[in-house]
Amino acid sequence: MTLCGVDSARELACRDSHAAATLKFISMLTIFVTSIIGISGPVMLARLFHGKPLYDKAILIIKCFAAGVILSTSLVHVLPDAYEALADCQVSSRHPWKDFPFSGLVTLIGVLMALFVDLTATSHVDGYSHGHGHGAKEVVSGYERIGDGEELKKSAVVEIEPVEVVEERQRLKEEELIKLKQRMVSQVLEIGIIFHSVIIGVTMGMSQNKCTIKPLVAALAFHQIFEGMGLGGCIAQAGFKFGTTAYMCIMFSVTTPMGIALGMILFSMTGYDDSNPNALIMEGLLGSLSSGILIYMGLVDLIALDFFHNKLMSSETWLKKSSFLALVLGSTSMSILALWA
Numbered sequence: 001m002t003l004c005g006v007d008s009a010r011e012l013a014c015r016d017s018h019a020a021a022t023l024k025f026i027s028m029l030t031i032f033v034t035s036i037i038g039i040s041g042p043v044m045l046a047r048l049f050h051g052k053p054l055y056d057k058a059i060l061i062i063k064c065f066a067a068g069v070i071l072s073t074s075l076v077h078v079l080p081d082a083y084e085a086l087a088d089c090q091v092s093s094r095h096p097w098k099d100f101p102f103s104g105l106v107t108l109i110g111v112l113m114a115l116f117v118d119l120t121a122t123s124h125v126d127g128y129s130h131g132h133g134h135g136a137k138e139v140v141s142g143y144e145r146i147g148d149g150e151e152l153k154k155s156a157v158v159e160i161e162p163v164e165v166v167e168e169r170q171r172l173k174e175e176e177l178i179k180l181k182q183r184m185v186s187q188v189l190e191i192g193i194i195f196h197s198v199i200i201g202v203t204m205g206m207s208q209n210k211c212t213i214k215p216l217v218a219a220l221a222f223h224q225i226f227e228g229m230g231l232g233g234c235i236a237q238a239g240f241k242f243g244t245t246a247y248m249c250i251m252f253s254v255t256t257p258m259g260i261a262l263g264m265i266l267f268s269m270t271g272y273d274d275s276n277p278n279a280l281i282m283e284g285l286l287g288s289l290s291s292g293i294l295i296y297m298g299l300v301d302l303i304a305l306d307f308f309h310n311k312l313m314s315s316e317t318w319l320k321k322s323s324f325l326a327l328v329l330g331s332t333s334m335s336i337l338a339l340w341a
Contacts, residue, residue, distance in 0.1 A: 014211035023210060024264060027217040028257040034221040035253035038228020039235070042066075043245055046236035056312060057319055062233040064323040067302035068330025069230035070189065074294035076335045077223075078196050079107060082287030090277040097281070103288045110292020114188060118301065121184040182238040185301045189234055190248055192293035193227060194255050199286050201259015206267045207274040219340035220256070226334050228252060234302070303327065 042062050049055050083103045091097045200220065207213055235248055266272060272279050306313060306323065313320050 014209045016210045017208050019210040020208045020213055021264070023213045023217060024205060024260055027204065027213070027220065028260050030217055030221050031224055031260075032253055032257050035224040035228050035256065036249070038225035039232040039249045039252050040228075042229055042232035042236045043249065057316075059233070059237050060306065060310065060312060060319065061322055061326045062229075063237050063302065064306060065326040065330040066230035066233035067298055067306070068327040068332075069226050069334045070193075070294055070302060071298035072331040072334035073193075073196065073227060073230075074291045074298060076338045078199075078287050078294065079103070079291040080338075081199075082107075082284045082291060085280045085287065086284035088275075088277075088280050090275070091280050091284070094277070103284055106285055106288035107292040107295070110192075110289040111296045112292075113289075114192070114293045114296035115300075117188055118184075118296075121188075122181070179239055182234070183240060185297065185305075186231070186234045186238045186240075186248070188293070189297045189301075190231060190252060192290050192297060193231055193252065195286055195290035195293070197227075197252070197255040198259040198262075199283055199290065201256040201261075202263040202266065203274050203279075203283055205260040205263015205265075206272060206276075206279060207263075208267070209274075215340055219337060223334075223337050224256065226330070226337070230330065 045062075046055075046059060049058060086092065086097060086103050096102075200223075204213060204216060204220075231252055232249070235245055240248070263274075274280075274283075307320070313323060
């Protein structure tokens, strides 16, 4: 727990509103550019190599790197910051914050929320598949199967459908369902990342400490590159249309700069800086919620889905090893950034 006390002479010297504002404007432009680079990289590569022999394998490795980035972001960056905010002496000395570990509780709520969204979306996808398959007829050994297959009647004219055609139709149907699932995962993942980005931006925007902001500019630039690569890899695999892809990329890129601007506006209107108890409570709660969403998405919808339910990975040992290495590399890269941001 942080000890309360009077600011040291160095901390007082670092509190310069004019210099902090200048650094914030620089950071807004820097973070926007690096976010664009990070998220558009995997998307552009996917479009460039689409249809090439190694396309699916390259996308899978990129997505595993993305999973490592997302998991590390949630466990090494977001959750510790949320815990630290709620453990600050100005918050933890008050009721009810000192009576219960709210950061863990809200993280659990975030996990359950992500699970609920996942279940709802999956039910919608299943209903979509059943709705499109209803009423279809299938020829079986000279009999015609009607509706859902509950009754058979003798076919007057037997239509023989090649096995290859049936298998191709089934394959296309499975691919369509996989794409729907991947798109849902990408959208929920972006929501969790946007929560995180807003928190980072608002916290920086409310800060008046130039000594804290200066190293954060470079650190957050790399942070956005890696996080953008993670989200961009998922968007690339989901195969959205150009308009949707561009919209998702722009939303990710502008969220942190908009958060910084919002933090500056809040400071000018309320006088609250990043050490204000109310600001710390909001930061801790939103950070915990975001962490829960990202933990669920990283473990369940990215890592477990690819490593245990992906036919491509299970068929080739070298691809599984490469994917695991990419996962470790993504986790390590994002974890190292915790030294600065």
